Amino acid sequence: xxxxxxxxxxxxxxxEDGQKPLTLAxxxxxxxxxxxxxxxxxxxxxxxxxxxxxxxxxPKFGGLITAGEVCLNGTKISNIPETDRGHLVAMMFQxxxxxxxxxxxxxxxxxxxxxxxxxxxDMMARVNRALDYVEINELRQRQLNSLSGGEKQKVALAVIxxxxxxxxxxxxxxxxxxxxxxxxxLAKLAKLQHEExxxxxxxxHDLEDYDHYIDHLFVLNANGDSLKLLSDEAAKQKLDxxxxxxxxxxxxxxxxxxxxxxxQAHHLTLTAGNSTLLAQPEINFFQHHITxxxxxxxxxxxxxxxxxxxxxxxxxxLLLNQKEIAKMRTRQLYQQVALIFxxxxxxxxxxxxxEELTLSLKNSRTPAYFKERLPEFLTKxxxxxxxxxxxxxxxxxxxxxxxxxxxxxxxxxxxxxxxxxTGLDFSSLQTIIAIMKQVTHDNQQTLVIVSHQLxxxxxxxxxxxxxxxxxxxxxxxxx
Amino acid sequence: xxxxxxxxxxxxxxxxLIAIFFGVIYWVVGPLYNVLTVALTPIGLGPGANDxxxxxxxxxxxLAGYVFxxxxxxxxxxxxxxxxxxxxxxxxxxxxxISGVVQGVASELGFAFTGYKRYxxxxxxxxxxxxxxxxxxxxxxxxxxxxxxxxxxxxxxIIRLVSTWLFAxxxxxxxxxxxxxxxxxxxxxx
Amino acid sequence: xxxxxxxxxxxxxxxxxxxxSTWLVNLGLAVIGLLIILSxxxxxxxxxxxxxxxxxxxxxxxxAILLQSxxxxxxxxxxxTRIYAYVFVGSAATLTTTVTDLVMSxxxxxxxxxxFAYGFLGAFNLLPKIVSExxxxxxxxxxxxxxLHIWSPQLYFKAILASLDWSENLAEAMTSHGFxxxxxxxxxxxxxxxxxxxxxxxxxxxxxxxxxxxxxxx
Numbered sequence: 001x002x003x004x005x006x007x008x009x010x011x012x013x014x015x016e017d018g019q020k021p022l023t024l025a026x027x028x029x030x031x032x033x034x035x036x037x038x039x040x041x042x043x044x045x046x047x048x049x050x051x052x053x054x055x056x057x058x059p060k061f062g063g064l065i066t067a068g069e070v071c072l073n074g075t076k077i078s079n080i081p082e083t084d085r086g087h088l089v090a091m092m093f094q095x096x097x098x099x100x101x102x103x104x105x106x107x108x109x110x111x112x113x114x115x116x117x118x119x120x121x122d123m124m125a126r127v128n129r130a131l132d133y134v135e136i137n138e139l140r141q142r143q144l145n146s147l148s149g150g151e152k153q154k155v156a157l158a159v160i161x162x163x164x165x166x167x168x169x170x171x172x173x174x175x176x177x178x179x180x181x182x183x184x185x186l187a188k189l190a191k192l193q194h195e196e197x198x199x200x201x202x203x204x205h206d207l208e209d210y211d212h213y214i215d216h217l218f219v220l221n222a223n224g225d226s227l228k229l230l231s232d233e234a235a236k237q238k239l240d241x242x243x244x245x246x247x248x249x250x251x252x253x254x255x256x257x258x259x260x261x262x263x264q265a266h267h268l269t270l271t272a273g274n275s276t277l278l279a280q281p282e283i284n285f286f287q288h289h290i291t292x293x294x295x296x297x298x299x300x301x302x303x304x305x306x307x308x309x310x311x312x313x314x315x316x317x318l319l320l321n322q323k324e325i326a327k328m329r330t331r332q333l334y335q336q337v338a339l340i341f342x343x344x345x346x347x348x349x350x351x352x353x354x355e356e357l358t359l360s361l362k363n364s365r366t367p368a369y370f371k372e373r374l375p376e377f378l379t380k381x382x383x384x385x386x387x388x389x390x391x392x393x394x395x396x397x398x399x400x401x402x403x404x405x406x407x408x409x410x411x412x413x414x415x416x417x418x419x420x421x422t423g424l425d426f427s428s429l430q431t432i433i434a435i436m437k438q439v440t441h442d443n444q445q446t447l448v449i450v451s452h453q454l455x456x457x458x459x460x461x462x463x464x465x466x467x468x469x470x471x472x473x474x475x476x477x478x479x
Numbered sequence: 480x481x482x483x484x485x486x487x488x489x490x491x492x493x494x495x496l497i498a499i500f501f502g503v504i505y506w507v508v509g510p511l512y513n514v515l516t517v518a519l520t521p522i523g524l525g526p527g528a529n530d531x532x533x534x535x536x537x538x539x540x541x542l543a544g545y546v547f548x549x550x551x552x553x554x555x556x557x558x559x560x561x562x563x564x565x566x567x568x569x570x571x572x573x574x575x576x577i578s579g580v581v582q583g584v585a586s587e588l589g590f591a592f593t594g595y596k597r598y599x600x601x602x603x604x605x606x607x608x609x610x611x612x613x614x615x616x617x618x619x620x621x622x623x624x625x626x627x628x629x630x631x632x633x634x635x636x637i638i639r640l641v642s643t644w645l646f647a648x649x650x651x652x653x654x655x656x657x658x659x660x661x662x663x664x665x666x667x668x669x
Numbered sequence: 670x671x672x673x674x675x676x677x678x679x680x681x682x683x684x685x686x687x688x689x690s691t692w693l694v695n696l697g698l699a700v701i702g703l704l705i706i707l708s709x710x711x712x713x714x715x716x717x718x719x720x721x722x723x724x725x726x727x728x729x730x731x732x733a734i735l736l737q738s739x740x741x742x743x744x745x746x747x748x749x750t751r752i753y754a755y756v757f758v759g760s761a762a763t764l765t766t767t768v769t770d771l772v773m774s775x776x777x778x779x780x781x782x783x784x785f786a787y788g789f790l791g792a793f794n795l796l797p798k799i800v801s802e803x804x805x806x807x808x809x810x811x812x813x814x815x816x817l818h819i820w821s822p823q824l825y826f827k828a829i830l831a832s833l834d835w836s837e838n839l840a841e842a843m844t845s846h847g848f849x850x851x852x853x854x855x856x857x858x859x860x861x862x863x864x865x866x867x868x869x870x871x872x873x874x875x876x877x878x879x880x881x882x883x884x885x886x887x
Contacts (some may be wrong), residue, residue, distance in 0.1 A: 016662045020677075052841070055845060057845065060600060060844070061837060061840065061841055061844075062837070067886070082844075082849045082852070083847075083849050083852045085847075090846075090847075093841070093842055095838055097795075097798060098795065098835050098838035098842060099839075099842040101787050101790055101794070101839070101843050101846070101848070102790065102794065103767075103768075104771055108846075110857045111787070111848075112846040113855075114854045114855050114856060114857060115846060115848045115849065115854055115855060116847045116851075117855050120855055120856065120857045120859075123857050144792070145798075152679045163846070163847060207721055235679070251877075297495050310803070310806060311804060311808055330807075330808070331809055334808065334811035334812045337812075338812040339808075339812065340807070341809070345834070346805055346806075346809060347809055347832065348809075349809060349810060349813060349815060349827065350657075350823070351657060351661055352660075352727055357816075359813055359815065360813060362814070363813060363814025363815065390660070390663075392661050392830065393661070393662070407812075410814070467672070480772070486785070486845065487840075487850065488784045488788050488844070488848070488850055489836050490788075490836075491784055491789065491792075492792045492836040492837035492839050492840055493833065495789050495792035495793065496787065496792045496795065496799070496831075496832035497828070497829055497832050499792060499793070499795075499799050500799055500802075500828040500829070501828070503799050503803050504803055504825070504828065505819070506802065506826060507703060507803050507804070513725050513771055516725050516726065516729045517725060519729070520725075520728055520729045520732050520733075521732070523736025524737070525730065525732055525733055526726075526730055526733045529726070533821060538825075542825075542829075546829070546834070556755065561794065562789075563796075564792075565763060568718070568747075568760065570717075570723055570725070570752075570756070571723045571755055571756070571759075571761030572683070572689065572694060572752075572754075572755035572757065572760060573682065573683035573725070573755050573756075573758045574683040574684075574759070575682055576676075576680050577683055577800060585682075593825075600839055618743060620687055620688060621687045621751075621880060622730055622748065623730060623738075623740070623747070623748045626734060626739070626740035627733070627737050627738050628737060628738060628739075629738050645820075649719055650735060650825075653821045654825045654826050654829070656822075656828060657822055657823070658830075661830070662835060664829070
C-alpha cells in the first residue's frame with residue numbers, strides 16, 4: 001500500500017529562450033492508498049506529465065519541477081534511490097510499441113527482475129506467477145514484435161506484477177487495446193487492488209467501462225492548474241454523462257444501388273502478427289461519399305486504412321478504381337489516395353506552419369481554390385498567427401487542425417482519416433467539420449473516416465460501417 | 480551551451496536508432512550500389528561504385544558528432560551502425576565492423592582537430608576531408624586500391640571526396656539545419 | 670562458442686586477411702565459414718543470397734585489378750576470395766548467435782557497461798518498426814507531392830525526429846522496468862568463457878598464422 005501525495009506541485013518544460021511556462025501549476029491532492037483511482041481531463045491538460053512525475057521519470061527525462069513536491073508514503077520521490085523505485089511504483093505506457101528492451105516476453109520479464117537484483121533461483125517462479133496471473137502463459141516465448149496492442153499491454157502488466165510494485169500507474173493504457181483484452185486487464189487490476197492491496201492510478205480521457213472498477217475519480221482541468229477529487233455523486237454523473245454522449249441515435253441511409261464503388265475488397269484478410277484482424281468476403285466504399293468507420297480499439301480499423309494506403313500487407317484483393325492496390329506504383333497511388341495519420345507528427349515534412357501550407361498549396365490538385373480560401377480557413381481555425389511556429393511544438397489540437405487542413409488542400413480524390421478529431425475542443429471540432437464538408441463537396445472527394453468521436457458527425461457523413469468480429473458491415477444508425 | 484561527455488541510456492538508444500534508420504534508408508531507398516557496380520564492372524571500374532556511394536555510408540558519423548557533440552559520438556555512431564549492418568547480412572561480412580571503426584574514427588578526427596569546440600561548417604568540412612583520406616587509406620589495403628594505376632587512383636579519390644562532401648557534408652548540414660530550427664534537440668542532448 | 674570470443678575471432682581473422690595476400694587461406698576460411706553456416710541449417714534462399722550478394726563486390730574488385738593494374742591474376746584471386754572469406758566468416762558468427770546472446774555476453778564477459786548493452790539491444794529490437802517508419806515517411810512525402818530521395822534532407826530529418834521520440838519512450842520504459850545506469854544487476858543466465866572457448870580462439874588464430882606462414886614460404 002502506498003499513499004501518493006501531491007503538494008503544491010508546479011512543473012514546466014523550459015523553452016529555449018529561458019522561459020518556464022507552467023504545464024502544471026500549484027496542484028495538490030492525495031491519491032488514497034489501496035485505492036483504484038482514475039485521472040481524467042482533456043488531452044493536453046498534463047495527465048501524462050503528472051503520471052511521469054509520480055513515477056519518478058520526470059524531471060529525469062525532461063522538464064523541471066519549479067515548486068512543490070510529490071511524495072510516496074511521505075518520502076519525496078527524488079529522495080528515493082532509483083534502484084528502490086521499482087518496488088514502489090511501476091508504469092504502463094500509452095504506446096505499447098516502445099515499452100520493451102528485449103525480444104521475447106519471457107526475457108523482458110527476466111530483464112526487469114535482473115534489474116531488481118532478484119536472485120536467479122527465484123526468477124522463474126515469479127515469471128510463472130506473473131504470466132499465469134494475466135493468463136498469458138502461451139505468449140511466453142513469443143517475439144514481442146509479433147504481439148497485438150492488447151497482448152503487449154498484458155505483457156506490460158505481467159512485468160509490473162513480476163516486479164511486485166506497490167503502486168501501479170497506467171498512462172492511457174487502452175488506446176490500442178481491443179475490448180476483450182481491456183476487460184481482462186481491468187479485471188486483473190481490480191483483483192490486484194483487492195487481493196494484493198495495490199494502489200492503482202489510471203489516466204484516461206475516455207471514461208467508458210470504468211464505473212464498476214474505480215473508487216475515486218480525479219479531474220485535471222485543461223490548463224493544468226486544478227486537480228480535484230470528485231464526490232461520489234459528481235463522479236457518477238460524469239461517468240453516466242460520458243456514456244450518454246455516445247448513444248445519441250441518428251439515422252443514416254444505406255448505400256444506394258446507384259452508388260459507384262471506388263474501393264472494393266474481395267476476400268480481404270488483414271493480420272497483425274499472428275492474429276487475424278479482418279476476414280471480409282466483400283465490401284465497397286463509394287465514390288463521392290463520406291463513410292464513417294467505427295469499431296472498438298485494436299480491432300483493425302487503422303490497419304484497413306493503412307492497407308488501402310499500401311502501408312500494410314493484405315491477402316485477397318483490394319481494388320482502387322479497379323486496380324489492385326498492392327500492384328500500383330506508389331507515386332501513382334498517392335496522387336489518388338492520401339491518409340491523415342493518427343499521429344500528426346508523421347504527416348509533417350517541414351519545420352514551420354507556413355512551410356507546411358506552402359508545400360501543400362504548391363502540389364495541390366486545385367491550388368486556385370485554396371489560395372482564395374486559405375486566409376479565411378486559417379482565421380476560422382485560429383492558425384493565422386502561428387505561421388512561423390514550429391509544427392512539432394504546437395499543441396495537440398493545433399497539430400490536428402493544421403494536419404487536416406494541409407491534407408484537404410492536396411484535394412486527392414480519396415482521403416482516408418484516422419482519428420482526425422482527437423484533442424480538438426468543441427468549437428474547433430465544429431469549425432473543422434464545416435470546412436471538411438465544404439471542401440470535400442466542392443472537390444468531389446471520397447472520404448473514409450475512422451473516429452471514436454461521433455459528436456457532430458451526423459451532418460458530415462453519408463454512411464456508417466462498423467467493424468465487429470472481424471467483419472465490416474454497413475449500418476443505418478450512427479451510434 | 481554545455482554538453483556533458485557522459486553517455487546516458489537515452490543517448491545510446493537514440494544513437495543506435497539513428498544508425499539503424501540510416502542503414503535501413505540505404506537498403507529501402509535503393510540498391511544503388513549494386514546497380515552501379517554491375518554497370519561499371521565490365522570496364523574494370525566496379526570499385527568506383529564504392530567511391531560514388533561512399534558519402535552515404537559515412538553519413539551517420541558526422542551527423543552523430545554534430546547532434547551529440549560528445550567525444551566519441553561519431554565513432555560510436557558508425558560502429559553501432561556497422562554492427563547492425565553485419566547482423567542484417569551486409570556485403571562486407573566480418574570486415575564491416577572494422578570498416579565501421581575506421582569510418583567512425585575518420586569522421587571523428589575532423590571534430591577532434593577542432594578540440595570538439597567547433598560544430599560548424601568548418602569542422603564538418605574538416606571531417607569530410609579526414610573521412611575521405613582515412614577510408615581511402617583503408618581501401619588501399621582491404622580492396623587492393625594500392626595496385627591501381629596512379630591516374631585511376633587519383634580519379635577514385637576525387638570521386639570519393641566529392642561524394643563524401645555532398646552527403647557527409649552538404650546533406651548532413653541540411654539535415655542539421657532542419658533539426659536546429661525545430662529547437663527540439665537541445666532539450667534532448669544534455 | 671562464447672559469443673564475445675566468437676565475434677572477436679571473426680573480426681581478428683578479417684583484420685589479418687586484410688593485410689595478407691594468400692588466396693588459399695582466404696578460400697580455406699570461406700569453406701570453414703560455409704561449413705559452420707550449413708550447420709545452422711539456413712534456408713535455401715538465404716544460402717543463395719549468401720553466395721550471390723558478395724559476388725558483386727568480389728567480381729568488381731577482381732575485374733578492376735585485371736584491367737586497371739599490373740598486379741595480375743594472383744592478386745585478383747586474392748581480392749575475390751577475400752570478400753567471400755569476410756562474408757562467410759562474418760555470417761558464420763551472426764547466423765549462429767542471436768543479438769541478445771551477444772549483448773548478454775558482452776555485458777557479462779567483456780564488461781561492457783549495461784547501459785550500452787541494453788540501450789543497443791532495445792533499439793535493435795525496434796528494427797521492424799524502423800523499416801515501416803521509413804515507408805511511412807516516404808509515403809507521407811508522396812502524399813504531399815514530394816518524392817523523398819536518398820539525398821532528401823527531410824527523409825533523414827523525419828527519421829531523427831522519430832528516433833528522438835522513440836528513444837525517450839524506450840528509455841523511460843526501461844527505467845520503469847527497474848533499469849538503472851551503473852547499478853548492479855543479477856543474471857538469470859550466466860554466460861561463461863570455458864577453457865575450450867579459449868582453446869578454439871587461440872587454436873584458430875595459431876592455425877591461421879601457421880597456414881599463412883607456411884603458404885608464404887612456399
